[in-house]
Amino acid sequence: MIARDFAQPPTLEWPAMSKIKTIAISTGGGDCPGLNAVIRAATKSAILQHGWRVLGIEEGYNGLIWPDRIKELTLWNIRGILPRGGTILGTTNRSNPFALKMVENGTEVTRDLSDTVIQNARSLGIDALINIGGDGTQTIGLKLHHKGLPIVGVPKTIDNDLSATETTFGFDTAVHAATDAMDRLHTTAESHKRIMLVEVMGRDAGWIALHSGIAGGSNVILLPEIPFTIERVCEHIRKREFSGRRATIIMVAEGVHIPPDLPPDLLEEWNRTPRRGAVSHLLAEAIIRQTGREVRVTVLGHTQRGGTPSPFDRVLSTRFGVAAVEMIAQGKLGHMAAVRGEEIIAVPLEEAVARQKLVDPNGELVRVGRSIGICFGS
DSSP: OOOOOOOOOOOOOOOOGGGOOEEEEEEOSSOOTTHHHHHHHHHHHHHHHHOOEEEEESTTTHHHHSGGGEEEEOTTTTTTOTTOOSOTTOOOSOOOTTSEEEEETTEEEEEOOHHHHHHHHHHTTOOEEEEEEOHHHHHHHHHHHHHTOOEEEEEBOTTOOBTTSSOOBTHHHHHHHHHHHHHHHHHHHHHHTOEEEEEEOOSSOOHHHHHHHHHTTOSEEEOTTSOOOHHHHHHHHHHHHHTTOOOEEEEEETTOOOOTTSOHHHHHHHHHOOOTTHHHHHHHHHHHHHHOOOEEEEEOGGGGTSSOOOHHHHHHHHHHHHHHHHHHHTTOTTEEEEEETTEEEEEEHHHHTSSBOOOOTTSHHHHHHHHTTOBOOO
16 A cells, blocks of 8 residues: 655635636546546536536646646537547646756756646636546645645546546556457467467556456466566466467566566666566566577557547546536535446545555455466466
8 A cells, every 4th residue: 555645735715616617627647548538528517517618728737837738628629529539638747746847957957836836727717627637646636736726536547546436437448458459369379379478557556467367368467466486477388288278378567576586687687678568578588488488579558548448438437527527516626536336426635546456466356367277477
């Protein structure tokens, strides 16, 4: 569990919620399918149900630092965005106004421009901001809320690692993309009797690897939450070969921890170049050395983030967008929309960012995987 502590500066005066005229929407952090569906739903609900004006903040919080990156959202200019991936507002994971890196006189410096954000929001007449993002974006939103900017959060992350909500939009689409790739790799792996290693996103949490690994028929799933060894993985490969199954599919989350039995020269290479995709190539080389077999590596990378959102994510995103507007109307500021059972509820932002939701090594899905013969390398 990753705990955080937040100082709470005095809250500035802001217009009463009963006098709301203008709200704003921003998207921060990595992009994912469903962002445009949230923007569309929130804009339509705000205009049709409440008669509010809606502003779109471009490139995360940057749009409130440089206000020329703001545009009005209308029923006209949000037409046709429901099935579009990405975000029409643009996004960035480098827009923390409390620690913004800038170049001044040829030197990189870090500035706290949070007061600028607050002042610009006030001058633009923004009465509340719908903050769409993951853990980092919601944490910044909470700090801005404590500083005086009324915030409502909408959870967004393909990693599905926010503990306050049962699921986040973008996750279902990412799992679909990874599962589709697995289906394609099975046929070529079986044709050539090869070992295929597939890397998916999941820096700290292995939900995509776990779900798509089970859905896609993986033989081995390696997660950040479950320590594993190369020897145990190779042992499973040998058992499959002994039973006549020479093709093996290994699903790897990008954030897996380096196994203790990785050869020293490969460990040195990892320490020298710890880049995306490198871990899978190192694991593949270690498996080749132990088994003498060919291993092919596929790093799915940003294909999981892009493209059209699934029907499930379109509906969930729409629900989140409408819920965020209703939370503002009801004065539930400093809260984030979250799925609990069949309902969308409002949870305090402090609770929403208090800890990550990680895969339980003894949880039901892992037990299901073990029961059907999946090896987790432990």
